[in-house]
Amino acid sequence: MSKHNIRLKDIAEELGISIPSVSRALNNKPDIGEHTKKKVFELAEKLHYQRNQFAINFKNQESFIIGVIIPQIVHHFFSNVISGIINEAEKMGYGVMLYQSNESYESELKGVDTFQKSMIDGLIISLADNTFNVDHLENLQEHKVPVVMVDKVNSSMVSSKIICDDYKGAYYATEHLISLGKKRIAHITGSLEPHTTKERFKGFESAIRDYKLTFYPNLIKKCNLVSREEGYITTLSLLAENEIPDAIFCATDPTAIGAIKAIKEKGLRIPEDIAVIGFSDWKMSSIVDPPLSSVSQPDFEMGKKAVELLIKEIQLTRDNKPMKHETHVMETSLVLRESTLGKN
Numbered sequence: 001m002s003k004h005n006i007r008l009k010d011i012a013e014e015l016g017i018s019i020p021s022v023s024r025a026l027n028n029k030p031d032i033g034e035h036t037k038k039k040v041f042e043l044a045e046k047l048h049y050q051r052n053q054f055a056i057n058f059k060n061q062e063s064f065i066i067g068v069i070i071p072q073i074v075h076h077f078f079s080n081v082i083s084g085i086i087n088e089a090e091k092m093g094y095g096v097m098l099y100q101s102n103e104s105y106e107s108e109l110k111g112v113d114t115f116q117k118s119m120i121d122g123l124i125i126s127l128a129d130n131t132f133n134v135d136h137l138e139n140l141q142e143h144k145v146p147v148v149m150v151d152k153v154n155s156s157m158v159s160s161k162i163i164c165d166d167y168k169g170a171y172y173a174t175e176h177l178i179s180l181g182k183k184r185i186a187h188i189t190g191s192l193e194p195h196t197t198k199e200r201f202k203g204f205e206s207a208i209r210d211y212k213l214t215f216y217p218n219l220i221k222k223c224n225l226v227s228r229e230e231g232y233i234t235t236l237s238l239l240a241e242n243e244i245p246d247a248i249f250c251a252t253d254p255t256a257i258g259a260i261k262a263i264k265e266k267g268l269r270i271p272e273d274i275a276v277i278g279f280s281d282w283k284m285s286s287i288v289d290p291p292l293s294s295v296s297q298p299d300f301e302m303g304k305k306a307v308e309l310l311i312k313e314i315q316l317t318r319d320n321k322p323m324k325h326e327t328h329v330m331e332t333s334l335v336l337r338e339s340t341l342g343k344n
Helices: 008-015 019-026 034-046 053-060 076-091 105-117 135-142 166-179 195-210 228-238 253-265 299-318
Strands: 065-070 095-100 122-125 147-150 160-164 185-189 220-222 247-250 275-277 294-296 327-330 333-335
Touching (some): 008 019, 019 034, 065 076, 105 122, 105 135, 122 135, 122 299, 135 147, 147 299, 160 166, 166 185, 166 195, 166 247, 166 275, 166 333, 185 195, 185 228, 185 253, 228 247, 228 253, 247 253, 299 327
Parallel strands (some): 122 147, 185 220, 185 247, 247 275
Antiparallel strands (some): 294 333
Protein backbone atom coordinates (compact mmCIF):
# COMPACT_ATOMS: atom_id res chain seq x y z
CA MET A 1 0.00 0.00 0.00
CA SER A 2 1.37 3.43 -0.95
CA LYS A 3 2.11 5.73 1.95
CA HIS A 4 0.74 8.64 -0.05
CA ASN A 5 -2.96 9.60 0.09
CA ILE A 6 -3.78 7.09 2.81
CA ARG A 7 -7.49 7.28 3.57
CA LEU A 8 -9.62 6.36 6.56
CA LYS A 9 -11.03 3.59 4.36
CA ASP A 10 -7.57 2.00 4.01
CA ILE A 11 -7.08 1.87 7.77
CA ALA A 12 -10.61 0.56 8.31
CA GLU A 13 -10.20 -2.27 5.76
CA GLU A 14 -6.84 -3.38 7.17
CA LEU A 15 -8.19 -3.50 10.73
CA GLY A 16 -11.61 -4.91 9.76
CA ILE A 17 -13.58 -2.09 11.40
CA SER A 18 -15.87 0.64 10.09
CA ILE A 19 -14.72 4.01 8.73
CA PRO A 20 -16.69 5.92 11.45
CA SER A 21 -14.92 3.84 14.10
CA VAL A 22 -11.52 4.85 12.67
CA SER A 23 -12.56 8.49 12.60
CA ARG A 24 -13.80 8.42 16.21
CA ALA A 25 -10.62 6.65 17.33
CA LEU A 26 -8.37 9.25 15.69
CA ASN A 27 -10.45 11.99 17.33
CA ASN A 28 -10.10 10.21 20.70
CA LYS A 29 -13.84 9.86 21.20
CA PRO A 30 -14.88 8.19 24.50
CA ASP A 31 -17.20 5.64 22.81
CA ILE A 32 -14.22 3.79 21.26
CA GLY A 33 -12.31 1.28 23.36
CA GLU A 34 -8.68 1.95 24.26
CA HIS A 35 -7.53 -1.27 22.56
CA THR A 36 -9.12 -0.20 19.26
CA LYS A 37 -7.73 3.33 19.58
CA LYS A 38 -4.25 1.90 20.13
CA LYS A 39 -4.46 -0.29 17.01
CA VAL A 40 -5.80 2.61 14.89
CA PHE A 41 -3.08 5.01 16.03
CA GLU A 42 -0.31 2.46 15.49
CA LEU A 43 -1.47 1.63 11.96
CA ALA A 44 -2.03 5.29 11.09
CA GLU A 45 1.55 6.04 12.15
CA LYS A 46 2.91 3.04 10.27
CA LEU A 47 1.11 4.07 7.06
CA HIS A 48 2.08 7.76 7.49
CA TYR A 49 -1.57 8.77 7.53
CA GLN A 50 -2.06 12.54 7.46
CA ARG A 51 -5.35 14.12 8.41
CA ASN A 52 -6.89 16.21 5.67
CA GLN A 53 -6.64 19.61 7.31
CA PHE A 54 -8.44 21.28 4.41
CA ALA A 55 -11.43 18.98 4.87
CA ILE A 56 -11.39 19.58 8.62
CA ASN A 57 -11.27 23.33 8.12
CA PHE A 58 -14.03 23.14 5.52
CA LYS A 59 -16.23 21.20 7.92
CA ASN A 60 -15.55 23.72 10.68
CA GLN A 61 -15.85 26.62 8.21
CA GLU A 62 -12.33 27.76 9.10
CA SER A 63 -9.49 28.32 6.65
CA PHE A 64 -6.99 30.20 8.84
CA ILE A 65 -6.44 32.47 5.86
CA ILE A 66 -6.71 36.27 5.94
CA GLY A 67 -7.50 38.14 2.74
CA VAL A 68 -5.76 41.49 2.13
CA ILE A 69 -6.81 43.98 -0.56
CA ILE A 70 -4.64 47.06 -1.08
CA PRO A 71 -4.45 49.67 -3.88
CA GLN A 72 -0.78 49.05 -4.77
CA ILE A 73 1.68 46.39 -3.70
CA VAL A 74 4.77 48.22 -5.04
CA HIS A 75 4.23 51.22 -2.79
CA HIS A 76 6.42 52.20 0.15
CA PHE A 77 3.55 52.70 2.59
CA PHE A 78 1.47 49.69 1.57
CA SER A 79 4.44 47.33 1.26
CA ASN A 80 5.29 48.10 4.88
CA VAL A 81 1.65 47.63 5.93
CA ILE A 82 1.71 44.23 4.20
CA SER A 83 4.94 43.30 5.99
CA GLY A 84 3.30 44.12 9.31
CA ILE A 85 0.23 42.06 8.39
CA ILE A 86 2.25 38.99 7.37
CA ASN A 87 4.54 39.27 10.39
CA GLU A 88 1.65 39.29 12.85
CA ALA A 89 -0.52 36.78 10.97
CA GLU A 90 2.26 34.16 10.97
CA LYS A 91 2.67 34.57 14.72
CA MET A 92 -1.06 33.89 15.12
CA GLY A 93 -1.03 30.83 12.84
CA TYR A 94 -2.70 32.45 9.84
CA GLY A 95 -1.74 32.61 6.18
CA VAL A 96 -2.25 35.70 4.02
CA MET A 97 -3.70 36.05 0.51
CA LEU A 98 -2.99 39.35 -1.29
CA TYR A 99 -5.02 41.12 -3.97
CA GLN A 100 -4.14 44.43 -5.64
CA SER A 101 -7.03 46.69 -6.64
CA ASN A 102 -4.95 49.22 -8.62
CA GLU A 103 -7.19 51.97 -7.20
CA SER A 104 -10.14 50.42 -9.07
CA TYR A 105 -13.54 49.81 -7.45
CA GLU A 106 -14.35 47.17 -10.07
CA SER A 107 -11.11 45.31 -9.36
CA GLU A 108 -11.81 45.56 -5.64
CA LEU A 109 -15.20 43.86 -6.20
CA LYS A 110 -13.45 41.00 -8.03
CA GLY A 111 -10.97 40.65 -5.17
CA VAL A 112 -13.74 40.39 -2.58
CA ASP A 113 -15.58 37.82 -4.72
CA THR A 114 -12.39 35.76 -5.15
CA PHE A 115 -11.70 35.78 -1.43
CA GLN A 116 -15.28 34.91 -0.54
CA LYS A 117 -15.07 31.83 -2.78
CA SER A 118 -11.73 30.97 -1.14
CA MET A 119 -13.44 30.92 2.27
CA ILE A 120 -11.17 33.42 3.97
CA ASP A 121 -11.76 33.88 7.69
CA GLY A 122 -11.50 37.67 7.54
CA LEU A 123 -10.52 40.62 5.33
CA ILE A 124 -8.16 43.55 5.75
CA ILE A 125 -8.72 46.24 3.13
CA SER A 126 -7.52 49.69 2.13
CA LEU A 127 -10.17 51.09 -0.19
CA ALA A 128 -9.57 52.19 -3.76
CA ASP A 129 -9.87 55.93 -4.31
CA ASN A 130 -13.13 55.52 -6.24
CA THR A 131 -14.81 53.15 -3.76
CA PHE A 132 -17.83 54.97 -2.38
CA ASN A 133 -20.26 52.05 -2.13
CA VAL A 134 -19.28 49.39 0.44
CA ASP A 135 -22.15 46.92 -0.10
CA HIS A 136 -19.61 44.25 -1.08
CA LEU A 137 -17.90 44.58 2.29
CA GLU A 138 -21.13 44.69 4.29
CA ASN A 139 -22.18 41.53 2.44
CA LEU A 140 -19.03 39.82 3.73
CA GLN A 141 -19.94 40.85 7.27
CA GLU A 142 -23.45 39.47 6.82
CA HIS A 143 -21.83 36.14 5.90
CA LYS A 144 -19.83 36.17 9.15
CA VAL A 145 -16.56 37.34 7.57
CA PRO A 146 -15.13 40.21 9.67
CA VAL A 147 -13.66 43.24 7.85
CA VAL A 148 -10.99 45.62 9.13
CA MET A 149 -10.17 48.78 7.16
CA VAL A 150 -6.68 50.31 7.03
CA ASP A 151 -5.68 53.84 5.99
CA LYS A 152 -8.28 54.45 3.25
CA VAL A 153 -11.54 53.85 5.07
CA ASN A 154 -15.26 54.50 4.72
CA SER A 155 -16.35 56.39 7.82
CA SER A 156 -20.01 55.38 7.45
CA MET A 157 -19.30 51.64 7.46
CA VAL A 158 -19.58 49.89 10.82
CA SER A 159 -16.27 48.07 11.13
CA SER A 160 -12.93 48.26 12.90
CA LYS A 161 -10.51 50.77 11.39
CA ILE A 162 -6.79 51.55 11.60
CA ILE A 163 -5.95 55.07 10.46
CA CYS A 164 -3.19 57.63 10.81
CA ASP A 165 -3.87 61.06 12.23
CA ASP A 166 -3.59 62.57 8.74
CA TYR A 167 -5.12 65.83 9.95
CA LYS A 168 -2.53 66.38 12.66
CA GLY A 169 0.34 65.29 10.39
CA ALA A 170 -0.70 67.81 7.74
CA TYR A 171 -1.23 70.52 10.35
CA TYR A 172 2.26 70.05 11.78
CA ALA A 173 3.81 69.96 8.29
CA THR A 174 2.13 73.26 7.39
CA GLU A 175 2.97 74.74 10.78
CA HIS A 176 6.63 73.87 10.16
CA LEU A 177 6.58 75.78 6.86
CA ILE A 178 4.97 78.75 8.61
CA SER A 179 7.67 78.66 11.31
CA LEU A 180 10.23 79.20 8.53
CA GLY A 181 8.53 82.48 7.64
CA LYS A 182 6.73 81.13 4.56
CA LYS A 183 3.48 82.94 3.75
CA ARG A 184 2.32 81.86 0.27
CA ILE A 185 1.96 78.15 0.89
CA ALA A 186 0.65 75.92 -1.89
CA HIS A 187 -0.91 72.49 -1.44
CA ILE A 188 -0.76 69.69 -4.02
CA THR A 189 -3.38 67.08 -3.22
CA GLY A 190 -5.27 64.21 -4.81
CA SER A 191 -9.00 63.63 -4.93
CA LEU A 192 -10.63 64.94 -1.78
CA GLU A 193 -13.00 61.97 -1.64
CA PRO A 194 -10.64 59.50 0.14
CA HIS A 195 -10.38 59.91 3.91
CA THR A 196 -6.60 60.37 3.78
CA THR A 197 -6.32 63.28 1.34
CA LYS A 198 -9.45 64.90 2.75
CA GLU A 199 -7.97 64.97 6.26
CA ARG A 200 -4.61 66.23 4.98
CA PHE A 201 -6.32 69.10 3.20
CA LYS A 202 -8.27 69.94 6.37
CA GLY A 203 -5.07 69.95 8.43
CA PHE A 204 -3.35 72.22 5.91
CA GLU A 205 -6.29 74.62 5.79
CA SER A 206 -6.63 74.75 9.58
CA ALA A 207 -2.98 75.68 10.06
CA ILE A 208 -3.26 78.46 7.46
CA ARG A 209 -6.36 79.86 9.21
CA ASP A 210 -5.00 79.45 12.76
CA TYR A 211 -1.84 81.40 11.91
CA LYS A 212 -3.84 84.14 10.15
CA LEU A 213 -2.21 83.59 6.77
CA THR A 214 -4.01 84.27 3.51
CA PHE A 215 -5.63 81.19 1.97
CA TYR A 216 -4.94 81.25 -1.78
CA PRO A 217 -7.42 79.04 -3.72
CA ASN A 218 -5.24 79.30 -6.84
CA LEU A 219 -2.40 77.62 -4.91
CA ILE A 220 -4.50 74.50 -4.25
CA LYS A 221 -3.84 71.99 -7.03
CA LYS A 222 -5.40 68.54 -7.44
CA CYS A 223 -3.80 65.50 -9.09
CA ASN A 224 -5.43 62.25 -10.16
CA LEU A 225 -2.69 59.80 -9.17
CA VAL A 226 -0.59 62.01 -6.83
CA SER A 227 2.45 60.70 -8.69
CA ARG A 228 5.92 62.13 -9.32
CA GLU A 229 4.98 63.08 -12.89
CA GLU A 230 1.86 64.90 -11.75
CA GLY A 231 3.79 66.62 -8.99
CA TYR A 232 6.24 67.88 -11.60
CA ILE A 233 3.56 69.13 -14.02
CA THR A 234 1.44 70.64 -11.25
CA THR A 235 4.40 72.51 -9.79
CA LEU A 236 5.20 73.96 -13.21
CA SER A 237 1.66 75.36 -13.27
CA LEU A 238 2.20 76.86 -9.80
CA LEU A 239 5.42 78.48 -11.01
CA ALA A 240 3.49 80.04 -13.89
CA GLU A 241 1.32 82.06 -11.46
CA ASN A 242 1.85 85.83 -11.29
CA GLU A 243 3.02 85.36 -7.70
CA ILE A 244 4.63 82.01 -7.11
CA PRO A 245 4.42 80.15 -3.76
CA ASP A 246 7.27 80.26 -1.27
CA ALA A 247 6.45 76.77 0.05
CA ILE A 248 4.60 73.66 -1.10
CA PHE A 249 3.00 71.00 1.08
CA CYS A 250 2.41 67.85 -0.96
CA ALA A 251 -0.09 65.15 0.06
CA THR A 252 2.39 62.42 -0.98
CA ASP A 253 6.15 62.07 -1.28
CA PRO A 254 6.10 61.24 -5.02
CA THR A 255 4.36 64.54 -5.80
CA ALA A 256 6.88 66.34 -3.59
CA ILE A 257 9.78 64.71 -5.46
CA GLY A 258 8.20 65.83 -8.74
CA ALA A 259 7.85 69.33 -7.29
CA ILE A 260 11.55 69.43 -6.41
CA LYS A 261 12.46 68.52 -9.98
CA ALA A 262 10.30 71.33 -11.40
CA ILE A 263 11.63 73.94 -8.96
CA LYS A 264 15.25 73.06 -9.73
CA GLU A 265 14.61 73.17 -13.48
CA LYS A 266 13.39 76.75 -13.10
CA GLY A 267 16.63 77.71 -11.37
CA LEU A 268 15.00 78.35 -7.98
CA ARG A 269 16.60 77.46 -4.68
CA ILE A 270 15.19 74.92 -2.21
CA PRO A 271 14.30 75.87 0.51
CA GLU A 272 15.37 79.52 0.23
CA ASP A 273 12.97 80.38 -2.62
CA ILE A 274 10.52 77.51 -2.19
CA ALA A 275 10.47 75.01 0.67
CA VAL A 276 8.93 71.56 0.02
CA ILE A 277 7.50 68.97 2.40
CA GLY A 278 5.81 65.66 1.59
CA PHE A 279 3.80 62.97 3.36
CA SER A 280 4.66 59.28 4.07
CA ASP A 281 8.49 59.45 4.31
CA TRP A 282 9.33 57.08 1.46
CA LYS A 283 12.85 55.63 1.30
CA MET A 284 13.50 57.82 -1.75
CA SER A 285 12.84 60.90 0.37
CA SER A 286 16.23 60.70 2.07
CA ILE A 287 18.26 60.34 -1.16
CA VAL A 288 16.71 62.94 -3.49
CA ASP A 289 18.53 66.23 -3.88
CA PRO A 290 17.84 68.00 -1.63
CA PRO A 291 16.63 65.34 0.85
CA LEU A 292 12.91 65.73 1.40
CA SER A 293 11.21 66.67 4.66
CA SER A 294 8.15 64.51 5.19
CA VAL A 295 5.48 63.21 7.56
CA SER A 296 6.28 59.68 8.71
CA GLN A 297 3.50 57.12 9.22
CA PRO A 298 3.68 53.98 11.43
CA ASP A 299 2.85 51.72 8.46
CA PHE A 300 4.32 48.43 9.77
CA GLU A 301 2.58 48.88 13.12
CA MET A 302 -0.71 49.63 11.32
CA GLY A 303 -0.50 46.27 9.58
CA LYS A 304 0.19 44.44 12.82
CA LYS A 305 -2.67 46.18 14.61
CA ALA A 306 -5.08 45.35 11.77
CA VAL A 307 -4.32 41.62 12.16
CA GLU A 308 -4.70 41.83 15.93
CA LEU A 309 -8.16 43.38 15.61
CA LEU A 310 -9.24 41.06 12.80
CA ILE A 311 -8.31 37.85 14.60
CA LYS A 312 -10.09 39.11 17.70
CA GLU A 313 -13.23 39.60 15.59
CA ILE A 314 -12.80 36.19 13.90
CA GLN A 315 -12.76 34.54 17.32
CA LEU A 316 -15.82 36.47 18.48
CA THR A 317 -17.60 35.32 15.32
CA ARG A 318 -16.66 31.66 15.95
CA ASP A 319 -17.88 31.92 19.53
CA ASN A 320 -21.13 33.63 18.46
CA LYS A 321 -20.35 36.57 20.71
CA PRO A 322 -21.28 40.23 20.06
CA MET A 323 -18.87 42.09 17.79
CA LYS A 324 -16.84 44.91 19.32
CA HIS A 325 -15.56 47.22 16.60
CA GLU A 326 -12.62 49.51 17.38
CA THR A 327 -11.04 52.50 15.66
CA HIS A 328 -7.35 53.11 16.27
CA VAL A 329 -5.86 56.47 15.29
CA MET A 330 -2.07 56.20 15.08
CA GLU A 331 0.27 59.15 15.45
CA THR A 332 2.50 60.56 12.72
CA SER A 333 5.80 62.40 13.15
CA LEU A 334 7.77 65.02 11.21
CA VAL A 335 11.07 64.00 9.62
CA LEU A 336 12.86 67.22 8.73
CA ARG A 337 15.55 67.37 6.04
CA GLU A 338 17.19 69.87 3.69
CA SER A 339 14.11 70.60 1.54
CA THR A 340 12.84 72.79 4.39
CA LEU A 341 15.83 73.24 6.70
CA GLY A 342 18.54 73.89 4.11
CA LYS A 343 22.13 72.75 4.51
CA ASN A 344 23.72 73.07 7.93
